[in-house]
Amino acid sequence: MTTSRGDPELTQLECRLGHAFRDRRLITRALTHSSFANEEGGGADNEALEFLGDAALGFMVAHALLRSFPGMDEGGLSKFKGYLVSRPTLAEAARRLELGGHLRLGKTAEKSDARTKESILADTLEAVIAAVLLDGGDQAARSLVERLFGAQIRDLRREEIEGKDYKTGF
Secondary structure, eight states, X not given: OXXXXXXXXXXXXXXXXXXXXXXXXXXXXXXXXXXXXXHTTSOOOSHHHHHHHHHHHHHHHHHHHHHHOTTOOHHHHHHHHHHHTSHHHHHHHHHHHTGGGGOBOOHHHHHTTGGGOHHHHHHHHHXXXXXXXXXXXXXXXXXXXXXXXXXXXXXXXXXXXXXOOTTTTO
Protein backbone atom coordinates (compact mmCIF):
# COMPACT_ATOMS: atom_id res chain seq x y z
CA MET A 1 0.00 0.00 0.00
CA THR A 2 1.26 3.45 -0.82
CA THR A 3 0.34 6.79 0.63
CA SER A 4 -0.23 8.49 -2.73
CA ARG A 5 -3.63 9.74 -3.89
CA GLY A 6 -3.38 7.30 -6.78
CA ASP A 7 -4.01 4.22 -4.63
CA PRO A 8 -7.53 3.15 -5.68
CA GLU A 9 -7.91 0.60 -2.87
CA LEU A 10 -7.13 3.22 -0.25
CA THR A 11 -9.51 5.64 -1.95
CA GLN A 12 -12.26 3.01 -1.75
CA LEU A 13 -11.55 2.55 1.95
CA GLU A 14 -11.74 6.31 2.46
CA CYS A 15 -15.18 6.24 0.80
CA ARG A 16 -16.34 3.50 3.17
CA LEU A 17 -14.96 5.49 6.12
CA GLY A 18 -16.54 8.72 4.90
CA HIS A 19 -13.21 10.48 5.33
CA ALA A 20 -10.54 11.46 2.80
CA PHE A 21 -7.20 11.63 4.58
CA ARG A 22 -5.09 14.75 4.23
CA ASP A 23 -2.18 12.74 5.64
CA ARG A 24 -2.43 9.21 4.31
CA ARG A 25 0.49 8.16 6.47
CA LEU A 26 -2.00 8.04 9.36
CA ILE A 27 -4.31 5.52 7.71
CA THR A 28 -1.31 3.53 6.49
CA ARG A 29 -0.01 3.35 10.05
CA ALA A 30 -3.46 2.41 11.37
CA LEU A 31 -3.47 -0.54 8.98
CA THR A 32 0.07 -1.67 9.86
CA HIS A 33 0.18 -4.64 12.22
CA SER A 34 3.21 -5.00 14.47
CA SER A 35 4.24 -8.16 12.59
CA PHE A 36 4.72 -6.12 9.41
CA ALA A 37 6.56 -3.32 11.21
CA ASN A 38 8.89 -5.83 12.90
CA GLU A 39 9.69 -7.62 9.66
CA GLU A 40 10.23 -4.36 7.79
CA GLY A 41 12.85 -3.03 10.19
CA GLY A 42 10.98 -1.54 13.10
CA GLY A 43 8.74 0.99 11.37
CA ALA A 44 5.68 2.40 13.09
CA ASP A 45 2.80 0.02 13.74
CA ASN A 46 -0.79 0.69 14.77
CA GLU A 47 -0.54 -0.04 18.50
CA ALA A 48 -0.30 3.57 19.73
CA LEU A 49 -3.19 4.53 17.45
CA GLU A 50 -5.13 1.57 18.82
CA PHE A 51 -4.59 2.95 22.33
CA LEU A 52 -5.96 6.36 21.35
CA GLY A 53 -8.79 4.88 19.31
CA ASP A 54 -9.92 2.70 22.20
CA ALA A 55 -10.18 5.73 24.49
CA ALA A 56 -11.83 7.93 21.86
CA LEU A 57 -14.34 5.24 20.88
CA GLY A 58 -15.24 4.59 24.52
CA PHE A 59 -15.87 8.30 25.10
CA MET A 60 -17.89 8.76 21.91
CA VAL A 61 -20.03 5.69 22.54
CA ALA A 62 -20.64 6.73 26.16
CA HIS A 63 -21.67 10.21 25.00
CA ALA A 64 -24.02 8.78 22.35
CA LEU A 65 -25.58 6.44 24.91
CA LEU A 66 -26.20 9.29 27.35
CA ARG A 67 -27.96 11.25 24.59
CA SER A 68 -30.00 8.23 23.48
CA PHE A 69 -30.92 6.93 26.94
CA PRO A 70 -30.95 9.97 29.26
CA GLY A 71 -32.86 8.24 32.05
CA MET A 72 -30.90 5.00 32.11
CA ASP A 73 -28.88 4.10 35.19
CA GLU A 74 -25.10 3.70 35.12
CA GLY A 75 -25.31 -0.09 35.16
CA GLY A 76 -27.47 -0.19 32.05
CA LEU A 77 -25.29 2.34 30.26
CA SER A 78 -22.19 0.32 31.16
CA LYS A 79 -23.70 -2.88 29.76
CA PHE A 80 -24.63 -1.15 26.52
CA LYS A 81 -21.21 0.43 26.22
CA GLY A 82 -19.52 -2.89 27.00
CA TYR A 83 -21.49 -4.54 24.21
CA LEU A 84 -20.79 -1.79 21.66
CA VAL A 85 -17.03 -1.68 22.28
CA SER A 86 -16.66 -5.47 22.66
CA ARG A 87 -14.28 -7.35 20.42
CA PRO A 88 -17.04 -9.15 18.46
CA THR A 89 -18.95 -5.91 17.78
CA LEU A 90 -15.80 -4.05 16.72
CA ALA A 91 -14.64 -6.93 14.53
CA GLU A 92 -18.01 -7.00 12.78
CA ALA A 93 -17.78 -3.26 12.09
CA ALA A 94 -14.24 -3.81 10.74
CA ARG A 95 -15.58 -6.52 8.44
CA ARG A 96 -18.27 -4.15 7.11
CA LEU A 97 -15.47 -1.69 6.28
CA GLU A 98 -13.44 -4.54 4.74
CA LEU A 99 -10.41 -3.58 6.84
CA GLY A 100 -8.94 -7.08 6.70
CA GLY A 101 -8.13 -6.67 3.03
CA HIS A 102 -6.16 -3.50 3.74
CA LEU A 103 -4.07 -4.81 6.64
CA ARG A 104 -0.30 -4.72 6.29
CA LEU A 105 0.82 -7.99 7.87
CA GLY A 106 4.09 -9.80 8.31
CA LYS A 107 4.58 -13.11 6.53
CA THR A 108 3.90 -15.23 9.61
CA ALA A 109 0.73 -13.32 10.48
CA GLU A 110 -0.39 -13.58 6.87
CA LYS A 111 0.00 -17.37 6.99
CA SER A 112 -2.04 -17.59 10.20
CA ASP A 113 -5.09 -15.93 8.63
CA ALA A 114 -4.62 -12.80 10.72
CA ARG A 115 -6.80 -10.83 8.28
CA THR A 116 -9.87 -12.58 9.64
CA LYS A 117 -8.95 -12.75 13.35
CA GLU A 118 -11.45 -10.99 15.55
CA SER A 119 -8.84 -9.45 17.85
CA ILE A 120 -6.76 -8.03 14.99
CA LEU A 121 -9.82 -6.63 13.22
CA ALA A 122 -11.11 -5.01 16.43
CA ASP A 123 -7.71 -3.50 17.23
CA THR A 124 -7.34 -2.23 13.67
CA LEU A 125 -10.74 -0.55 13.81
CA GLU A 126 -9.69 1.30 16.97
CA ALA A 127 -6.50 2.42 15.22
CA VAL A 128 -8.48 3.61 12.19
CA ILE A 129 -10.80 5.63 14.43
CA ALA A 130 -7.73 7.29 15.96
CA ALA A 131 -6.30 7.99 12.50
CA VAL A 132 -9.54 9.70 11.48
CA LEU A 133 -9.54 11.67 14.74
CA LEU A 134 -5.96 12.87 14.26
CA ASP A 135 -6.43 13.67 10.58
CA GLY A 136 -9.91 15.17 10.57
CA GLY A 137 -10.64 16.11 14.14
CA ASP A 138 -13.37 15.29 16.60
CA GLN A 139 -16.29 15.73 14.21
CA ALA A 140 -14.82 13.44 11.57
CA ALA A 141 -14.27 10.70 14.17
CA ARG A 142 -17.76 11.18 15.62
CA SER A 143 -19.25 10.90 12.13
CA LEU A 144 -17.44 7.60 11.60
CA VAL A 145 -18.55 6.24 14.97
CA GLU A 146 -22.14 7.31 14.23
CA ARG A 147 -22.01 5.63 10.82
CA LEU A 148 -20.63 2.43 12.36
CA PHE A 149 -22.67 2.20 15.55
CA GLY A 150 -25.56 4.68 15.32
CA ALA A 151 -28.15 2.15 14.17
CA GLN A 152 -27.01 -0.33 16.82
CA ILE A 153 -27.31 2.32 19.53
CA ARG A 154 -30.82 3.24 18.38
CA ASP A 155 -31.84 -0.43 18.30
CA LEU A 156 -30.39 -1.44 21.67
CA ARG A 157 -32.77 -3.11 24.06
CA ARG A 158 -31.73 -3.78 27.61
CA GLU A 159 -33.21 -7.27 27.68
CA GLU A 160 -31.05 -8.33 24.73
CA ILE A 161 -27.84 -7.90 26.69
CA GLU A 162 -29.03 -8.55 30.25
CA GLY A 163 -26.94 -11.15 31.99
CA LYS A 164 -23.96 -10.69 29.69
CA ASP A 165 -20.88 -8.82 30.78
CA TYR A 166 -19.10 -7.83 27.58
CA LYS A 167 -16.36 -6.06 29.49
CA THR A 168 -15.08 -9.10 31.35
CA GLY A 169 -16.55 -11.87 29.20
CA PHE A 170 -18.67 -13.33 32.01
